[in-house]
Amino acid sequence: MSHPYLANLIVRVAVLVSAGCLSASPTVLAQPVTGFYGLTFVFDGELVLRAHVEDGSGHPAQGGTVTFQYCSLKGIPSNDITQPDEAPSSACANGSGTWATLGRVPVNPETGDALLDFGLVSVVNTIGFRYRYVGQGTGIQNKLIDPVDWNR
Incomplete structure (x- = not known):
């Protein structure tokens, strides 16, 4: 490599470093913070699930999605009122049930x-x-919340 070329290269690198385009130290990206994650229920014949997410300062989550799941007994078809599959979270903990996905819902940023809306619940007392x-x-950090049982 010729001397003038090397000098030109050194000058270009120095300009890039001073302009902030190159950095000698790695950039540290902000890590998501732990939030508050709540699950409540509204029941008036139909059961509505309400997930609530806030940041550590108590401000509502500005977006994201929530995927709801319920505990379903293994080997029983869903949506059969004569043979309900809905079960308490203890069934999923002991292996007689598995978590079934209900749907993914966007978080309201306001x-x-x-x-x-989970729907009508007329037979099962705990889900x-x-x-x-x-x-x-x-x-806000992604999180799978601990199970919560709804009781009639």
Whole structure:
């Protein structure tokens, strides 16, 4: 490599470093913060699931999605009122049930809530639910919440 070429290269690298285009130290990206993740129920014949997500300061999540799941007994078809598959979360904990996905719902950025109408519940008295929050750039950590049982 010729001396003038090397000197020119050194000058270009120095310019890039001083302009901030190159850095000697690695860039540290902000890590998502732990949030508050709640699950409540509204029941008036039909059961509505309400997931609520906030950041650590109590501000509603500005987006993301919530995937709701319920505990379903193994070997029993879903949506059969003569043979309900819905079960308490303990059934999923002991292996007699498995978590079945109900659907994915966007979080309302004004409230931090995601709502899902589970539907009519006329036979079963206890059903285990949980959800997975995916923040998609909101700054709040993704999380699979611990199960919560709804009791009639």
